[in-house]
Amino acid sequence: MTNVTTKTGRRVAELTLNNLGIGKNEIAELQNVPYKELEAAGNAAMTQAAKEYGSIDSWGNPGLLWTPVVDSIASQANDIPIMIGTAMTEWTTMEMFGQANKYKNDNRNTWSQEEVNSKLKEWFGNHLETIADAFKQAYPGRPVADVLYVETMLRAPAFKTARLKADQHGAPVYNYMFAWDTPLVGGFAISYHCSELPFVFNNVVMSKASALGGEQAEILADRMSRAWINFARYGNPNHSEIPDWPVLTRENGYTMIFGNECQVKKNHDYKLMKLLVPDHVF
Structure with a gap:
């Protein structure tokens, strides 16, 4: 149901923060980001990560989907x-x-x-x-x-x-x-x-x-x-x-x-x- 790994997910998070100019120790700042800005930063991050890792979406095109990572720890939920x-x-x-x-x-x-x-x-x-x-x-x-x-x-x-x-x-x-x-x-x-x-x-x-x-x-x-x-x-x-x-x-x-x-x-x-x-x- 998903093709996103933990490694890819972390890269998307890193790129999203970079796009927003937020440091990894300033995560709480995400609460203050307007939705449209967060969406744009996240979409750009997913596009970049897909290129870096050669990811393919459900339609066979380069891209990522908003899905849980496939190799995470299920016990967290x-x-x-x-x-x-x-x-x-x-x-x-x-x-x-x-x-x-x-x-x-x-x-x-x-x-x-x-x-x-x-x-x-x-x-x-x-x-x-x-x-x-x-x-x-x-x-x-x-x-x-x-x-x-x-x-x-x-x-x-x-x-x-x-x-x-x-x-x-x-x-x-x-x-x-x-x-x-x-x-x-x-x-x-x-x-x-x-x-x-x-x-x-x-x-x-x-x-x-x-x-x-x-x-x-x-x-x-x-x-x-x-x-x-x-x-x-x-x-x-x-x-x-x-x-x-x-x-x-x-x-x-x-x-x-x-x-x-x-x-x-x-x-x-x-x-x-x-x-x-x-x-x-x-």
Whole structure:
């Protein structure tokens, strides 16, 4: 999830301080730096460090990302609660937005059963039956065609991170899955990357993709935003309008699934993830 090492991170800090004219023994002065100046100094430092170390960002270009260092000491965060999760189709439908008119009329909502069967067979081959069964267990209310959209690039490492956090036996970790389908442009986008944000900030009416969900979207936004507020305040997202959301452990894998109906399931997609990314170590 990150390509930044401790060495690189320290270099970014050094360059940032240099850009601001602050000495290493004057760190407290950062509190007085206007945000825009700090941002500019930090971005310039990241650009310089990327050149020095030949770092590549997520898009294959020279650069660094604002991420935790990969080789740090995880125990430093032992007493900090974490809430971590992803959207069900996250990146898989993002690229389709570039051809929205095409996919508006070519998606799981427009395919015939014969087309669905053909695509499933083409994608999963001899593993189709096993994967389809695992998907039905994870998402029993969804058409099996949705398995073609299930995202693994972020879900697998996010779930692994949650399990590793739980292994610390320190502060709690809560895991979630955003699985709300936007009706936008024929519904092909499902729960795309960042589609949960209007719900988290309770402003679904400001986003066409979420506003189309009407009253149900507003209800979900209220539930989700209250969970995020409670987590920020108390380190615990639970409140009266959602099912009890237990702390995740490696054994239980409890995940809150946010949709028109919110529900908590035990290791709900673990088997599916193991089948879709068999080489991933969870």
